[in-house]
Amino acid sequence: MIGADAIVKCLEAEGVKEVFGYPGVAICPFYNSILDSDIRPILVRTEQNAAHAASGVARMTGRPGVCAVTSGPGATNVITGIATAFADSIPLICITGQVNSELLGSDVFQEADIYGAVESFVKYSYLIKNVNDIPRVFKEAFYIANSGRKGPVLIDIPIDIQNAPIPKFKYPESVSLSTYKPTVKGNIVQIRKVIKELEKAKRPIICAGGGILLSEAQDVLRTFATNHNIPVVTTMMGIGVMPTNHPLYYGMVGNNGKPYANRAMNEADLVIMAGARVADRAISQPDLITKDKILVHIDVDPAEIGKNAGPTIPIVGDAKHIFEDFLAEELSADYCDWINVLNEYKSAMAIIRKPDANYVDPECFIRKLTEKMEDNAVYVADVGQNQIWSCAYAQIKSGKFLTSGGMGTMGYSIPAAIGAKVAAPNRQVVAVCGDGSFQMSMMELATMIQHGIQVKIVIFKNNYLGMVRQYQHFSYQDKYSVVDLSGSPDFSKLSESYHIPFIRLEDMSSCDATIDAFLKEDTSMILECNIDPMDLV
Numbered sequence: 001m002i003g004a005d006a007i008v009k010c011l012e013a014e015g016v017k018e019v020f021g022y023p024g025v026a027i028c029p030f031y032n033s034i035l036d037s038d039i040r041p042i043l044v045r046t047e048q049n050a051a052h053a054a055s056g057v058a059r060m061t062g063r064p065g066v067c068a069v070t071s072g073p074g075a076t077n078v079i080t081g082i083a084t085a086f087a088d089s090i091p092l093i094c095i096t097g098q099v100n101s102e103l104l105g106s107d108v109f110q111e112a113d114i115y116g117a118v119e120s121f122v123k124y125s126y127l128i129k130n131v132n133d134i135p136r137v138f139k140e141a142f143y144i145a146n147s148g149r150k151g152p153v154l155i156d157i158p159i160d161i162q163n164a165p166i167p168k169f170k171y172p173e174s175v176s177l178s179t180y181k182p183t184v185k186g187n188i189v190q191i192r193k194v195i196k197e198l199e200k201a202k203r204p205i206i207c208a209g210g211g212i213l214l215s216e217a218q219d220v221l222r223t224f225a226t227n228h229n230i231p232v233v234t235t236m237m238g239i240g241v242m243p244t245n246h247p248l249y250y251g252m253v254g255n256n257g258k259p260y261a262n263r264a265m266n267e268a269d270l271v272i273m274a275g276a277r278v279a280d281r282a283i284s285q286p287d288l289i290t291k292d293k294i295l296v297h298i299d300v301d302p303a304e305i306g307k308n309a310g311p312t313i314p315i316v317g318d319a320k321h322i323f324e325d326f327l328a329e330e331l332s333a334d335y336c337d338w339i340n341v342l343n344e345y346k347s348a349m350a351i352i353r354k355p356d357a358n359y360v361d362p363e364c365f366i367r368k369l370t371e372k373m374e375d376n377a378v379y380v381a382d383v384g385q386n387q388i389w390s391c392a393y394a395q396i397k398s399g400k401f402l403t404s405g406g407m408g409t410m411g412y413s414i415p416a417a418i419g420a421k422v423a424a425p426n427r428q429v430v431a432v433c434g435d436g437s438f439q440m441s442m443m444e445l446a447t448m449i450q451h452g453i454q455v456k457i458v459i460f461k462n463n464y465l466g467m468v469r470q471y472q473h474f475s476y477q478d479k480y481s482v483v484d485l486s487g488s489p490d491f492s493k494l495s496e497s498y499h500i501p502f503i504r505l506e507d508m509s510s511c512d513a514t515i516d517a518f519l520k521e522d523t524s525m526i527l528e529c530n531i532d533p534m535d536l537v
Contacts, residue, residue, distance in 0.1 A: 001165070001166050001169055002029065002033075002131075002162065002163055002164060002165055002166065003029070003128075003131040003134055003157070003161045003162045003163065003164050003166055004029035004030045004032065004033040004162040004163065005033045005036075005166075005169075006131070006134045006135060006166050006169050007030055007033070007095070007134060007138070007157070007162070008030070008033045008034050008036070008037050008039065009135075009169060009171065010134065010135060010138035010139070010171060011037075011039055011066060011138070012037055012038075012039065013171045014063075014064075014138070014142050015063065016039055016063075016066050017038075017039065017040060017423075018039065018040040018041075018042055018057065018066070018422055018423075019034065019039055019040070019041050019042070019066045019067065019068050019095075020042045020044050020049075020050040020051075020053040020054050020065070020066070020067045020068075020415075020419065021041065021042075021043070021044065021047070021050045021067050021068035021069050021095075022043065022044060022045075022046070022047050022050060022069050022070065022074055023043075023070060024069070024070025024071065024072075024074050024097060024110070025070065025097075025110075025159070026070045026071035026072075026074075026097030026098055026099060026110065026158075026159045027068055027069060027070040027071070027074070027095070027096070027097030027159075027162075028070075028097075028159075029159060029162035029163050030068060030095065030097070030157075030162055031068070040422075042418075042422065042447065042451050043447065043450065043451075044415065044418075044444060044447050045443035045444055045446055045447060046077060046441075046443060047067075047069045047074050047075075047077035047078040047081070048077055048078060048079075048080045048081045048411070048415075049081065049411070049414075049415035049418075049441055049444055049447075050067035050068075050069060050078060050081065050415075051067050051078050051080075051081020051082055051084065051085060051092060051094060051152075052081050052084065052409075052411075052412050052415035052416045052419070052441075053065070053067070053415040053416065053418045053419035053422070053447075054066055054067040054081075054085075054092050054093075054094075054419060055081070055084065055085050055088075055090045055092060055416055055419060056380070056402065056415070056416035056417060056418060056419020056420040056421075056422075056423065057419040057420070057422060057423040058085075058090050058091050058092060058419075059090060059213075059400070059402055059416075059420065060378070060400070060419070060420050060423035060424050061423050061424075062146075062216060063091070063146065064091040064092055064093045064142055064145045064146050064153075065090075065091070065092050065093070065419060066092070066093045066094075066095070067081070067092065067093075067094055067095070068094075068095040068096075068097075069094075069095075069096055069097070070096070070097045070110070071096060071097045071098045071099055071110045071111060071112065071114070072109075072110030072111060072112045073110065073112075074096070074097070074110075075096040075097075075098075075112050075114035075117075075156075076112050076114065076117065078094060078096070079114075079117060079118060079121065080407075080409060081094075081409075082094055082118055082121050082122060082152045082154065083120075083121040083407055083409075084404050084406075084407045084409040084412065085151065085152045086121045086122060086123075086151050086152055086406075086407075087404075087405070087406025087407040088210060088237060088404065088405050088406050088407070089149050089150045089151050089210065089211065089214055090150065090151065090152070090214075091145040091146040091150040091151060091152070092145060092151075092152035092153070093138075093141055093142060093145055093152075093153055093155065094118075094122075094152055094153070094154045094155070095154075095155050095157065096114050096154065096155070096156045096157070097157060097158075097159060097162070098111075098114070098127070098156045098157060098158040098159065099111045099158060099159065100158055100159055100160045101129060101158045101160050101161065102160075104158070114154065114156055115127040115154070115156045118154050121152070122151065122152050122153060122154050123144055123145065123149075123150075123151040123152065123153055124140075124141070124144050124153050124154075125153065125154040125155075125156070126141065126153075126154070126155045126156065127156045128155065128156070128157045128158070128161050129158075129161065130161070131161050131164040131165070131166045132166060132167075134157075134161075134166065135169060135170060135171045135172060136172060137155060138155070138171075139171065139172040139175055140175055140177065141153040141155055143175040143177075144177075144180065147182050148180075148182025148183075148300055148301065149182070149211075149299075149300050149301035149304075150214055182300065183300070183302070183316045183317050183318075184300075184317055184318045184321055185317055185318075185321050185325075186298070186315045186316065186317035186318075186321060186322040186325060187315060187316070187317075188325065190313055190314070190315045191315065191322065191325045191326060191329065192329065193313050194272070194296050194313055194315070194326070195326065195329045195330075195331050197270055197294050197296070197312075197313070198228070198230075198270065198331055198333055199331060199332060199333050201269050201270040201294070201333070201335075202269055202335070202337070202338060203267060203268045203269045203270070203335070203338045203341075204230050204231075204268060204269070204270040204271075204272070204333075204335060204338075205230070205231050205232070205233060205264055205265060205268040205270070205271055205272070206221065206225055206230055206231070206232045206233070206271075206272045206274060207232075207233050207234065207235065207238075207253060207265065207271060207272065207273045207274065207276055208221060208232060208233070208234045208235070208238040208241040208242070208274050208275060208276070209234070209235045209237055209238045209273070209274065209275040209276025209277065210235065210237025210238055210275060210276070210405065211274065211275020211276065211299060211300065211319055212238055212241045212274055212275040212319050213237070213238065213240060213241060213275075213400075214275070215275065215300070215318050215319040215320045216320055217274075217275070217318075217319040217320035217322075217323055218240070218241045218242075220320055220323040220324055220327065221241060221274070221319070221323050222241075222242060222246075223327060224323050224326050224327050225242075225248050226248065227327070228331055228333060228335070229248070229334075229335050229336065229339060230248065230335060231248050231249075231250055231264060231335075231338070231339060231342055232246075232248055232249050232250065233249075233250050233251060233252065233253045233257075233258075233261040233264060233265060234249075234251075234252055234253070235252065235253060235254065235276045235405070236252055236254065236391055236403065236405045237276075237403075237405040237406070238252075238275070238276065239252060239391060239394075239396060239401040239403075240396045240399070240400055240401040243396060243397055243398065244394070244395045244396045244397070245395065245397075248339075250264050250342055250346060251392075252391050252392070253265055256388045256391065256392070256537060257391075258346075258349075258392070259349045259351070260342065260345040260346045260348075260349040260350075263345055263349065264342050264345065267341075268293060269292070269293050269294065270293060270294040270296070271293060271294070271295050271296065272296045272298065273295065273296065273297045273298065273309075273311070274298040274299075274319050274322075274323075275298065275299060275300075275319045276299075277299075277304050277307075277308070277406075278297070278304075278307070278308040278309045294312045294313065295309060295310075295311045295312050295313075296311060296312065296313045296314075296315065297309070297311035297313075297314050297315070298315045298317070298319055298322055299315075299316065300316070300317060300318050300319070301316075302316045355532065355535070356532045356535075357507065357508070358507060358532075359506075359507060359530055359531055359532040359535070360460075360505055360506070360507060360508060360511070360529040360530055360531055361508055362385075362386075362389040362393070362460060362529075362531060362535065363389065363392070363393045364508060364511070365505075365508070365511060365515075365529060366389055366390060366393040366394055366432075367393050367394075367395060368511055368512060368515055369430070369458070369515050369519075370393075370394045370395040370396070371395050372515050372516065372519055373399070373428055373430060373519060374399070374427070374428045375397040375398045375399065376397070376398050376399045376427055376428075377397075377399040377427060377428040377429070377430065378399055378400045378402065378417070378420045378421075378424065378427055378428065378429045378430070379394050379396065379399065379400070379401050379402070379430055379432065380402045380403065380412075380413045380414075380416050380417040380420060380429065380430065380431045380432065381394070381401070381402070381403040381413060381432050381433075382403070382404075382410060382411070382412055382413035382414075382431070382432065382433035382434060382437035382438075383403070383404055383408045383409060383410045383412060383437055383467075384410065384433075384434045384436060384437055384465070384466055384467040385434060385460070385462075385466035385467050385470065385535070385537050386432055386433055386434045386437070386460045386466075387403055387408075388467070388537040389460075389537060390403070390432055391403075392537070399427070400420075402416055402417075402420065404416075410436065410437040410440050411437055411440030411441040412437075412441075413431040413432060413433045413437065413441070414431050414433065414438070414441040414442070414444050414445075414455070414457060415441055415444050415447075416431075417429050417430070417431035417455045417457075418444060418447060418448060418453050418455055421453050421454060421455050422451075422453060425454075428456075428519070428522065429454075429455050429456065430455075430456045430457075430458065431455055431456070431457045431458070432457075432458040432460070433457070433458070433459060433460070434459070434460045434461075434462070434465075434466055435459055435460065435461040435462065435463065435485055435488055435491075436464075436465045436466070436485055438457070438459050438491075439485075439488065439489075442494065445494075445495075445498045445500060446498065448498075448500075448524055449498055449499065449500070449524075453524075454522050454523055454524050455524055456518060456519070456524065456525050456526075456527070457524075457525070457526045457527070458518075458526075458527050458529060459491060459526065459527070459528045459529065460529050460531045461491070461528050461529065461530055461531060462531040462532065462533040462535070463484070463485045463486065463488065463533055464483050464484065464485060464533055465482075465483040465485065466531075466533075466535075467537075468483050469483040469533075470536055470537065473534075473536075491526065491528050492504065492528070495526045500524050500525065500526055501523070501524075501525045501526070502525070502526045502527075502528070503517060503518055503525065503526070503527045503528070504527075504528045504530070505527060505528065505529045505530065506530045507530070514527065515527075
């Protein structure tokens, strides 16, 4: 056995089913060894998308997704995908090939210090210099990536280490890291303080972030909220914690959130911020969630608590365990008056759009699309206007809503949808993007075809980088700079070249029939929607 074989054995021991990547000489020993395993190697068309696809797997399965790329430009290309996962706390194992150990630091062909380059975007990184360290490093990497606040871990492996003989392979059964002991159980004293404050509160609200989904706490949170009639809002990454039509759900907060959700947060006298970072996109004015109210901040990462807003009651721990502890406590309170007020806000503050009948209305289209999608379907939103429309109007039932929140990485949706479909082949997966973000990852249509991955793609076409154009509309009085997408391909011909069925929707007159045809069979398909270039989110 050589080091490359040992890497594969480690992945097998961790239950890895697929590895997304792009080979090169420095990672070839690994890709040679993987052929003797049941792990499925999936060739993407650019390295960044290997990380995005691995992210899709992680978000569907709860286990780290895995990508493997070569040294130099292969490694540097994957950084954006790593940073995207880091910003949203997605567990990844990113394997990079490296030049021979004795050549490190010599600036030889395709050498890049990826170990140092990713320092700001990983939970931890390894440079393996001894082949015997491979089992230990991989065991630690998987544990670090998927415990505490989850995130990506990079493992850089020189080619000579991959080719070196490993005299005895034994995969560790456990991990013991003296400097890494994440807190799981919440402090019971703090938990009981929250219950006491809830009994005194008149206007409580739960703001759920992506950490709820990462800890698989959505069911217990729903139970707690339903049992005690507590309203719930979410951050962008928390969409899906509550079904969209749940009577206690009041939508997404933040700059692009629902006005009544933001008003609920502002007028609440007790806010339970759970699994959310209190970042600027969700909470633009942190003072508003601390002034004249009790702020409870629950997070598995102690560094996040108090970073942007000082909580009254901080609780460090895993959200699932904490909400289970909440459920175990006696709580007697009546919030019916508060719920009635919020329902009035929801009715009075609903945004009424006036779309141009000559185009597809994103609001109506997304509502119809998601209502017709299967209950457990996976909706993957890209970044731009399409993301904001998706957050506002997608009707999530028992399925998942995936997007790039913290980093806002364009081109995320198609590779992430590929990963989601690979991880859950029996679930309907739809990627929704703009014509700008589509062109950042349209090369992955080849990955879909080569590997038989059935992903449906919606393209909102307005011939602009819509979100930036909208910003320039308001900030520079329609003085548009570098946002015109003239020169884009004919997407029908592009689809034909990949042998993918294509539908174009010009306006809303045939919307229902078009969506029915789009969703009818579990096959890849592209649906282009003609969007008003001047439409605003």
